Amino acid sequence: MxxxxxxxxxxxxxxxxxxxxxxxxxxxxxxxxxxxxxxxxxxxxxxxxxxxxxxxxxxxxxxxxxxxxxxxxxxxxxxxxxxxxxxxxxxxxxxxxxxxxxxxxxxxxxxxxxTAMLAVAARCGAPLGHDFCAISLSDNLKPWPLVERRLALAAEAGFVIALYNPISKARPWQLGRAFELLREKLPGSVPVVFGRAAGREDERIVLATLAEADPARADMATCVLIGTAETRIVPRAGRSPLVYAPRSAPAP
Amino acid sequence: MxxxxxxxxxxxxxxxxxxxxxxxxxxxxxxxxxxxxxxxxxxxxxxxxxxxxxxxxxxxxxxxxxxxxxxxxxxxxxxxxxxxxxxxxxxxxxxxxxxxxxxxxxxxxxxxxxTAMLAVAARCGAPLGHDFCAISLSDNLKPWPLVERRLALAAEAGFVIALYNPISKARPWQLGRAFELLREKLPGSVPVVFGRAAGREDERIVLATLAEADPARADMATCVLIGTAETRIVPRAGRSPLVYAPRSAPAP
Missing domain, CATH: 3.40.1010.10 (Tetrapyrrole methylase, N-terminal domain)
Structure with missing residues (x-):
């Protein structure tokens, strides 16, 4: 053979x-x-x-x-x-x-x-710079309550969250529901990055806050990164801000 | 400039x-x-x-x-x-x-x-094939209780866990303690992969169970992957087994 x-x-x-x-x-x-x-x-x-x-x-x-x-x-x-x-x-x-x-x-x-989350992270700084998790929002192969449970535990753990498969024609509401759930667990000021087609010609990286994150910013080619209360934003004159997760963490 | x-x-x-x-x-x-x-x-x-x-x-x-x-x-x-x-x-x-x-x-x-977890995963199948998290076991910049809390919540969430910085001369006991803690939360049969220097000449990939995982198998160049109760092992005659996380999940 x-x-x-x-x-x-x-x-x-x-x-x-x-x-x-x-x-x-x-x-x-x-x-x-x-x-x-x-x-x-x-x-x-x-x-x-x-x-x-x-x-x-x-x-x-x-x-x-x-x-x-x-x-x-x-x-x-x-x-x-x-x-x-x-x-x-x-x-x-x-x-x-x-x-x-x-x-x-x-x-x-x-x-x-x-993988997409690394490419998106590289385009905006180091948002995955401390402990993080990756969750697929597709409920084609797993029950939606399990997704919600994992999002809640991830927020509780203080993980940066990378969302894969955030939205599709057949799954239009899941990302909005995920944001709603996370707003109950995390400060509204938490940075959210919509990273579409990172490194490609049609790249679009959009920075928002959890309070104002609009699910319509995402499509099938988007990876969504959700920071934590510790995530930092560094403004830079004439350049896009750097978004990063500090390496050090306070006691739980 | x-x-x-x-x-x-x-x-x-x-x-x-x-x-x-x-x-x-x-x-x-x-x-x-x-x-x-x-x-x-x-x-x-x-x-x-x-x-x-x-x-x-x-x-x-x-x-x-x-x-x-x-x-x-x-x-x-x-x-x-x-x-x-x-x-x-x-x-x-x-x-x-x-x-x-x-x-x-x-x-x-x-x-x-x-990144290391992707290289290690590729060498043994698809152990990161569903939702997963990455945790650094180094407590140089974060308090150890936070590491324990994240491990416990990750196990509760059903994440595959990738451990970075599992052990060093200055941090000899943390990996053993992590295994102890996870044994209280997960079945002893959960697969553990010690992936050292994946893709390099001195590569060493060792498969164990959580019950028998020996921290001494890890060194500074090792990424440790800890599966879930759903992780599958596929024996193959004359080849190393495939380890993978099924794409589908039961209700929580």
Whole structure:
């Protein structure tokens, strides 16, 4: 069996933020699988096949990629950001666990990438500079009460919160509800960063306060960072302010 | 003023996991600042100066880099992993906030990188595949009771936990205490990954259970991932098992 599957993180979007390891894995593949907008970032190569899919049906996409690899192809499954953060690596592992034995004999490699919260944080300072958490606001695969519970405990713990999948056509109210809930737990002055398409041409980084954060500022390509009462904003004449989480913390 | 400061994430260690953006920022610098082992990863360049420091004194290092940039140099401050995750970006922001006005007029850029937990996760599957948090076990800058409180709330929330700075000569007991505390909150069967030097030649990835996790498996270069009751282990004949967090979750 000469086939193999590499699950590749393309990073936040700009080619200069994709690792050489990821670029090599993409270049070496016979077949690329992935969500169509991620495949669209990559140059066409003679002899390389592409199988684009939409952003649902992750298990079906993982299974198709595993079948192609077992049949002998060098397959790359591409994800934006890092494949292990709310992306394809977990779906591939899940498919492998529940699939035929030959999938568990396959050469599978995961190539990490710069995930969205790191790219957004870098564009505004160091808002993740102390303990933080990452929560997907999608309730497609987990019950919404669990999301609310995690948001409340994260606020109680004093974690900076990075929200992935904040909003979509099918999930229009979740981000607004998350802000409402957090306003009950945190001061209204807590900084909120809407980071869209960080490092790309259409980048838009918007700074707000929790009290005034407008969910309409977010779309599917946005990662939302919510600071804590300790988060600092440093005004700079003629430049955007720096937002950072102090490294030191007072006693609880 | 032609000087500038770029805070650069070198990624987990292997050159192929450093982004082109980071490599260019390093190449363009007149002066490199950083913790000596990170500088040692980079090839010497004619005409490029290096100012190595130890891993304490972060504010002094940030201040020296800012002074050099204000004096007209192109300065790169290098961090392992991502500079915004328990690394130099927050120290630079803090120095800028409390320093002279000219530091707030300076061109400062932060270049993200692949942080350790992503590199470790990629080497063993997708253990960060659902909501997770990152906690530094260092109590140099925050009180230990706050660390314990965050660990307890993270376990209660069902977050996968990534522990940074788990152990050092000056902090020998904290990781053991963290395991003790988590054993009171989580089943003993919860998987623990000790990920040392992921992607480097001296990589060592060790899988254990929370019940039997031995703090001596960790050193300063280790990131420790602690799963949840839902974390899956997929045995594979002749290969290391896959460890992953299922994308779906039961109701709380």
């Amino acid at each position: 000469s086939g193999r599957l590499t699950v590749v993180g393309l990073g936040p979007g700009a080619a200069r933020q994709m690792t050489p390891e990821a670029a090599e894995a993409v270049a070496a593949a016979d077949i690329l699988f992935g969500y169509a907008p991620y495949l669209a970032r990559l140059p066409e190569r003679p002899g390389q096949e592409r199988r684009a899919s939409d952003n649902r049906e992750e298990i079906a996409r993982a299974s198709a990629a595993l079948e192609a690899a077992v049949a002998g192809a060098k397959v790359a499954m591409v994800s934006g950001g890092d494949p292990g953060v709310f992306a394809m690596a977990a779906a591939v592992c899940e498919a492998i666990e529940h699939g035929p034995a030959e999938w568990r004999a396959l050469d599978v490699e995961i190539v990490p990438g710069v | 032609s000087g500038r400061l770029t805070v650069v994430g070198l990624g987990p260690g292997a050159a192929r996991q450093m982004t082109p953006e980071a490599a260019e920022a390093v190449a363009a610098a007149d002066i490199l600042f950083g913790y000596a082992p990170y500088l040692a990863r980079l090839p010497e360049r004619p005409g490029q100066e290096r100012r190595a420091s130890d891993n304490r004194e972060e504010i002094a290092r940030a201040s020296a880099a800012l002074e050099a940039a204000v004096a007209g140099a192109k300065v790169a401050m290098v961090s392992g992993g991502d500079p915004g995750v328990f690394a130099m970006a927050a120290a630079v922001c803090e120095a800028i906030e409390h320093g002279p006005a000219e530091w707030r007029a300076l061109d400062v850029e932060i270049v993200p990188g692949v």
